[in-house]
Amino acid sequence: MEKWWHDAVVYQIYPRSFADSNGDGIGDIPGIIARLDYLKNLGINLIWLSPVYRSPDADNGYDISDYRDIDPRYGTMADMDALIAEAKKRDIRIVMDLVINHTSDEHEWFRQSRDPKSPYRDYYIWRPEKNGGPPNNWTSFFGGDCWKKDERSGEYYLHLFAEKQPDLNYDNPRVLEEIKDIMRFWLDKGIGGFRCDVINLIHKTSLVDGKKRLVLTGSEHYISQEGTHEILRTLRKDVLSHYDCFTVGETVFVTPQMGRDLTDEKRGELDMIFSFEHMETDQFFVKWFRRKFSPARFARSIATWQNALEWNALYLENHDQPRSVSRFGNDGMWWSQSAKLLCTLLLTLRGTPFIYQGEEIGMTNFDFTSMEQLQDVESHNIYRMAKKLCIPASYRWKMMQRTSRDNARTPMQWTAKAHAGFTTGTPWLGVNANHQRINVDSQKDDSQSILSYYRTMIALRASLPVLRTGSFHAVKMTKSLFIYERQLSGQPSEQSSDEKIRVLLNFSPRNAKAEGNGDVLLSSYGNQRTTYDGILRPWEALLLRSSETEPEKKR
Numbered sequence: 001m002e003k004w005w006h007d008a009v010v011y012q013i014y015p016r017s018f019a020d021s022n023g024d025g026i027g028d029i030p031g032i033i034a035r036l037d038y039l040k041n042l043g044i045n046l047i048w049l050s051p052v053y054r055s056p057d058a059d060n061g062y063d064i065s066d067y068r069d070i071d072p073r074y075g076t077m078a079d080m081d082a083l084i085a086e087a088k089k090r091d092i093r094i095v096m097d098l099v100i101n102h103t104s105d106e107h108e109w110f111r112q113s114r115d116p117k118s119p120y121r122d123y124y125i126w127r128p129e130k131n132g133g134p135p136n137n138w139t140s141f142f143g144g145d146c147w148k149k150d151e152r153s154g155e156y157y158l159h160l161f162a163e164k165q166p167d168l169n170y171d172n173p174r175v176l177e178e179i180k181d182i183m184r185f186w187l188d189k190g191i192g193g194f195r196c197d198v199i200n201l202i203h204k205t206s207l208v209d210g211k212k213r214l215v216l217t218g219s220e221h222y223i224s225q226e227g228t229h230e231i232l233r234t235l236r237k238d239v240l241s242h243y244d245c246f247t248v249g250e251t252v253f254v255t256p257q258m259g260r261d262l263t264d265e266k267r268g269e270l271d272m273i274f275s276f277e278h279m280e281t282d283q284f285f286v287k288w289f290r291r292k293f294s295p296a297r298f299a300r301s302i303a304t305w306q307n308a309l310e311w312n313a314l315y316l317e318n319h320d321q322p323r324s325v326s327r328f329g330n331d332g333m334w335w336s337q338s339a340k341l342l343c344t345l346l347l348t349l350r351g352t353p354f355i356y357q358g359e360e361i362g363m364t365n366f367d368f369t370s371m372e373q374l375q376d377v378e379s380h381n382i383y384r385m386a387k388k389l390c391i392p393a394s395y396r397w398k399m400m401q402r403t404s405r406d407n408a409r410t411p412m413q414w415t416a417k418a419h420a421g422f423t424t425g426t427p428w429l430g431v432n433a434n435h436q437r438i439n440v441d442s443q444k445d446d447s448q449s450i451l452s453y454y455r456t457m458i459a460l461r462a463s464l465p466v467l468r469t470g471s472f473h474a475v476k477m478t479k480s481l482f483i484y485e486r487q488l489s490g491q492p493s494e495q496s497s498d499e500k501i502r503v504l505l506n507f508s509p510r511n512a513k514a515e516g517n518g519d520v521l522l523s524s525y526g527n528q529r530t531t532y533d534g535i536l537r538p539w540e541a542l543l544l545r546s547s548e549t550e551p552e553k554k555r
């Protein structure tokens with residue numbers, strides 16, 4: 001069944017790096033409001049806002065100390081209400097980040113929870129020591145073990161992420177009631193839904209030792225457990241189904257089968273998920289060990305997921321990933337062409353596309369030159385851990401350069417001026433020096449720019465149902481080509497609606513032969529191309545349209 005979010009294009013805002021309105025160097029909500037016309041003009045209709053809740057900021061807001069308050073860095077609740085209202089005026093809805101696997105250790109529940117006699121004790125996962133050490137052998141997403149001893153009771157609490165992010169205990173029904181209330185609080189304000197942070201980890205089936213692994217020992221006890229499925233169904237039934245909204249789950253280590261279970265409409269859990277497999281095709285085992293990018297491997301993974309799920313959340317970037325043009329494209333000589341190719345890919349697959357801020361102007365990885373320039377808690381933890389493991393300094397540095405989450409977190413590049421027009425003060429994280437070349441200002445009126453191409457692709461998708469809901473069919477996946485078709489099968493009565501679009505992507509800096517016929521609907525090389533001669537140019541993306549019911553093709 002058709003859902004309104006099937007027609008949406010989403011734009012992810014990482015608030016601290018988007019636009020600073022008051023010169024303190026940190027992006028904020030009034031800064032976002034001032035840029036809503038820019039987003040409207042781009043053509044998006046939903047904003048996923050990374051967390052703006054009150055937070056001590058140990059993980060840039062993914063450690064929440066009050067779910068019903070806005071962090072003063074970002075503004076006030078009045079600012080937030082204004083953002084929702086101003087966005088609505090422009091037919092844009094806001095999706096909030098729902099971070100409920102853990103809270104901050106400064107959340108009132110956790111403060112109380114440190115007292116073993118408190119009714120809040122059981123809101124978190126506390127266990128006594130075992131053999132003079134942590135309760136089990138599990139390890140954390142951010143490196144090291146995931147238990148922290150609290151001096152007050154001598155017991156340990158579980159944290160799958162940073163120490164300052166204690167995991168909530170979903171065996172306690174009161175926790176879920178609290179979460180429901182928080183969700184209602186935001187839905188009552190008229191938001192369009194939630195992006196649910198690491199949602200497939202929330203229920204831990206048991207706390208016994210895990211099978212020893214290089215990373216995430218213990219994960220078999222909490223990834224996509226039946227308890228989590230049950231919680232999701234309860235949230236849908238008791239809360240979400242009473243509102244006009246949708247959910248996208250960030251689901252780590254999911255298999256296609258888990259993905260199907262999580263999004264099966266009949267089960268009533270999530271509306272779509274962010275899966276990770278395509279983002280892992282350029283790594284060995286963990287993201288810190290990068291493997292040469294292979295378009296074929298990448299394409300095969302995308303095709304698998306296109307075919308596996310009824311509906312996908314589509315993305316090539318977010319605040320945790322390196323920049324796509326530096327990773328899957330070419331941020332040197334073919335910067336503009338390869339960014340347009342990636343845009344074409346993102347906007348012609350079946351699902352709801354998510355654009356991450358700066359992706360639409362081809363922002364690249366961070367040009368930092370020392371560890372002091374990085375802020376991310378994960379980068380510093382991993383760097384320290386790699387040092388302990390005697391990984392040589394030059395390799396450690398390479399790991400950070402390619403993979404640090406700060407690659408995607410540098411301030412949005414609005415202008416060629418000081419600090420890229422992001423702030424009048426000192427930005428919280430360095431601005432990439434290439435802002436003089438790569439910025440919104442220089443692209444907004446240039447019809448050949450990456451930004452203009454995004455606008456065109458978003459509008460094209462909006463005008464062609466086949467690009468949104470047509471079926472997906474992979475045609476070719478080689479070391480430089482990814483070719484697929486989207487097809488709409490119309491009702492027998494509407495004969496002309498049988499429509500097929502072939503998407504041809506050349507992931508290489510050379511001309512490439514590729515089969516296809518039909519009219520050129522769009523080329524990333526612009527209008528210069530109206531007919532297709534069977535040769536794709538370097539990094540070219542091409543859309544060919546053919547109508548099955550058309551008689552013979554013109555010769």
Ligand code: ISL
Pocket residue numbers: 059062063099141161197198250252287319320378405
């Ligand atoms: O970047 C990662 C670590 O290697 C990812 O595995 C990431 O930690 C994972 O996708 C979960 O991410 C989400 O939850 C984290 C937060 O730090 C991320 O920013 C968020 O997107 C904890 O809340």
Ligand code: CA
Pocket residue numbers: 020021022023024025026027028073
């Ligand atoms: Ca600010």
